[in-house]
Amino acid sequence: MxxxxxxxxxxxxxxxxxxxxxxxxxxxxxxxxxxxxxxxxxxxxxxxxxxxxxxxxxxxxxxxxxxxxxxxxxxxxxxxxxxxxxxxxxxxxxxxxxxxxxxxxxxxxxxxxxxxxxxxxxxxxxxxxxxxxxxxxxxxxxxxxxxxxxxxxxxxxxxxxxxxxxxxxxxxxxxxxxxxxxxxxxxxxxxxVRAALAPVYLEMESADPRAGVSLRDVILKARIQGKEIARWSGDVLLTHRGLSGPCVLGITRIIAERFHEGPVTLEADLEPEKSFEVLSGEIQCWIQENPKKFILSVLNTNIPERIRENILEFAEIDNQPGRSLSKKLLNRLIENLKAFPLGTVRTVPLEKGExxxxxxxxxxxxxxxxxxxxxxxxxxxxxxxxxxxxxxxxxxxxxxxxxxxxxxxxxxxxxxxxx
Ligand SMILES: Cc1cc2nc3c(=O)[nH]c(=O)nc-3n(C[C@H](O)[C@H](O)[C@H](O)COP(=O)(O)OP(=O)(O)OC[C@H]3O[C@@H](n4cnc5c(N)ncnc54)[C@H](O)[C@@H]3O)c2cc1C
The missing domain is CATH 3.50.50.60 (FAD/NAD(P)-binding domain)
Structure with a gap:
């Protein structure tokens, strides 16, 4: 023995x-x-x-x-x-x-x-x-x-x-x-015990066809009833069920802690280095120089094409020549660049956390x-x-x-x- x-x-x-x-x-x-x-x-x-x-x-x-x-x-x-x-x-x-x-x-x-x-x-x-x-x-x-x-x-x-x-x-x-x-x-x-450093599953009816698309160097923000509860900088990866990537892992501990307070929505600032005004000035300048070019091509090409298409879709803007874009539509475009909606959190799976x-x-x-x-x-x-x-x-x-x-x-x- x-x-x-x-x-x-x-x-x-x-x-x-x-x-x-x-x-x-x-x-x-x-x-x-x-x-x-x-x-x-x-x-x-x-x-x-x-x-x-x-x-x-x-x-x-x-x-x-x-x-x-x-x-x-x-x-x-x-x-x-x-x-x-x-x-x-x-x-x-x-x-x-x-x-x-x-x-x-x-x-x-x-x-x-x-x-x-x-x-x-x-x-x-x-x-x-x-x-x-x-x-x-x-x-x-x-x-x-x-x-x-x-x-x-x-x-x-x-x-x-x-x-x-x-x-x-x-x-x-x-x-x-x-x-x-x-x-x-x-x-x-x-x-x-709660989830931390985990991916996020979003409310969605079917698997996200954009799975695999990455948003680079964005600021991810979480909100409850419009009020920001957390933000994290880095890359976000779109998955079939929601979101993952370093930036998402970083924010999930706070989401898991506040989840009981109400639905948590997520959005990404796709141009975190630029203010609303700076972006507005840049886009207007671009339109003046390229009046016949279509609006999709004005958007930062570091943003994946699927997401650029989403931005126009969410802002309800047709892909039209830049010169025909009204001030109101321009503002809507920038609003979607600065707060690109990613969805509502369904759950943060504890078992998938680091x-x-x-x-x-x-x-x-x-x-x-x-x-x-x-x-x-x-x-x-x-x-x-x-x-x-x-x-x-x-x-x-x-x-x-x-x-x-x-x-x-x-x-x-x-x-x-x-x-
Ligand atoms: C996917 C993933 C990636 C990660 N990447 C990193 C990274 O790159 N860098 C970093 O710093 N951290 C990383 N982490 C976190 C890191 O691995 C953990 O924080 C760390 O391993 C915790 O160490 P621990 O010894 O406390 O527990 P663990 O490493 O989890 O070890 C616990 C051990 O206890 C054993 N055990 C459990 N129950 C019993 C029982 N009843 N009887 C006997 N044995 C039992 C388990 O089998 C296990 O071997 C990652 C975690 C995951 C899941």
């Missing part, structure tokens, strides 16, 4: 791997118990299989990309495992990386598989025991002290348990929100140690916590850093208890 490990880490994703490694480095015996047959299932699909492994630049900027309460919580952990240290953790094992102008760090040739292989290499060298294909079913505690876990392969005893089972998006990766009922049963508050917002309340976890303030011997890290950063390598930063600290504390506590 196997000896009981000093520390058990439930969930072998980004946070769990770092926790196990760091606990082992303290000298504690460590076991990862992972539900699926692989470690890092979410890392493998991250960044479209490329893995945006970190965000470069000043650490404070990385931290401030999170909401203020989340930033306050992750700050100590991020200073313990900085973005530069994360990058070095991979580059020192041969991963070549490059940084995009927007700060996102990706492997040059390799894929997310190489990122996971490097992490597995660290675990093997450190001597972390890994049990795959073993779902944890329950956490066992007595008088607010962790005793162990109940798994599909029987009970396992430990007094130091790191919970790093992630969130509940992409359930096929093994992440089905298992950790929240356990944390709740141990006395933790769970902040309502992360979920909500989870174990940050008030009940010590940010310096990741110890639960409620239950002795419990450490929480990664997406199980109420943290959701934007797209750009921020979420792996939060998972790696909080995992690092949780593991270090659990390992040290375990050794102290034994001495």
């Amino acid at each position: 196997k000896k009981h490990p000093a520390v058990i880490v439930v969930g072998g994703g980004a946070a769990g791997i770092l926790a196990a490694l760091q606990a082992r480095r303290q000298g504690a015996s460590v076991r990862i118990v992972e539900k699926t047959d692989r470690l890092g299932t979410k890392i493998l699909i991250s960044g479209g299989g490329k893995c945006n492994v970190a965000h470069d630049g000043p650490l404070e900027d990385v931290i401030k990309a999170f909401r203020p309460n989340e930033a306050r919580f992750i700050r100590p952990a991020c200073y313990r495992l900085t973005n530069q240290q994360i990058i070095e953790m991979f580059t020192s094992r041969g991963l070549e990386v490059y940084t995009r102008p927007n700060g996102r760090v990706f492997p040059v040739h390799q894929t997310a598989k190489d990122v996971v292989a490097i992490l597995e290499g660290y675990l093997e060298e450190a001597g972390v025991e890994i049990i795959r294909d073993c779902a944890v079913l329950e956490v066992i505690s007595e008088s607010n002290q962790i005793q162990g876990i109940r798994t599909a392969q029987g009970d396992m005893q430990t007094s130091h348990l790191v919970l790093s089972v992630g969130g509940s998006s992409y359930p096929k990766t093994g992440c089905t929100g298992d950790g929240w009922p356990w944390a709740k049963a141990l006395g933790h508050q769970i902040v309502k 992360v979920v917002a909500g989870g174990v309340s940050l008030d009940e976890v010590d940010p310096q140690t990741m110890r639960s303030k409620i239950c002795r011997g419990l450490y929480l890290c990664g997406e199980i916590l109420d943290i959701a950063g934007p797209v750009g390598g921020y979420n792996l930063q939060a998972a790696f850093a909080t995992g690092f600290v949780a593991g270090e504390t659990a390992g040290q506590d375990a050794l102290l208890d034994r001495s």
Whole structure:
């Protein structure tokens, strides 16, 4: 019969791997118990299989990309495992990386598989025991002290348990929100779990024939009863069911939070660099110089043709020579360029999000140690916590850093208890 490990880490994703490694480095015996047959299932699909492994630049900027309460919580952990240290953790094992102008760090040739292989290499060298294909079913505690876990392969005893089972998006990766009922049963508050960094499905009668069309460098605005509730800059991709792309992922957390207030409509400013007046002046100038040219050709050719046709259609303007365009029609044309209607949100599918917002309340976890303030011997890290950063390598930063600290504390506590 196997000896009981000093520390058990439930969930072998980004946070769990770092926790196990760091606990082992303290000298504690460590076991990862992972539900699926692989470690890092979410890392493998991250960044479209490329893995945006970190965000470069000043650490404070990385931290401030999170909401203020989340930033306050992750700050100590991020200073313990900085973005530069994360990058070095991979580059020192041969991963070549490059940084995009927007700060996102990706492997040059390799894929997310190489990122996971490097992490597995660290675990093997450190001597972390890994049990795959073993779902944890329950956490066992007595008088607010962790005793162990109940798994599909029987009970396992430990007094130091790191919970790093992630969130509940992409359930096929093994992440089905298992950790929240356990944390709740141990006395933790769970902040309502909502979609974040997800696509949007729109109200529509049939699949959008424009699927695949991209709107580049626009400002996407969300409104409820005409009042703007959120905006985000970037690219929008039209899909069969609605919208996706970085800009859409950026705005969905707020939409999911405000959805109950009323129908949310979306529109895109297709010419965000130019004011209404500047656009009006430019178009009038163009018409004067090209009076016989048709109005469709005046529109910025960076805007896809299908969308330019929509603009005329929505503004109820025939594609006519520019000289015949009245002032009233010109204004309608510009109104549609500055607020191109995209539709009404039907839903934000939580399961399709890169992360979920909500989870174990940050008030009940010590940010310096990741110890639960409620239950002795419990450490929480990664997406199980109420943290959701934007797209750009921020979420792996939060998972790696909080995992690092949780593991270090659990390992040290375990050794102290034994001495
Ligand atoms: C499509 C997609 C793309 C992404 N791209 C990026 C990106 O490029 N950059 C970035 O920074 N972030 C990205 N993210 C987000 C990032 O992957 C997550 O924030 C991060 O993986 C969370 O780490 P975690 O360790 O907390 O949870 P996870 O990585 O989700 O790991 C949790 C682990 O726990 C296991 N588990 C769950 N329940 C149990 C149980 N009952 N028993 C045992 N084990 C269990 C799961 O199988 C899983 O292996 C992306 C996410 C998705 C879905």
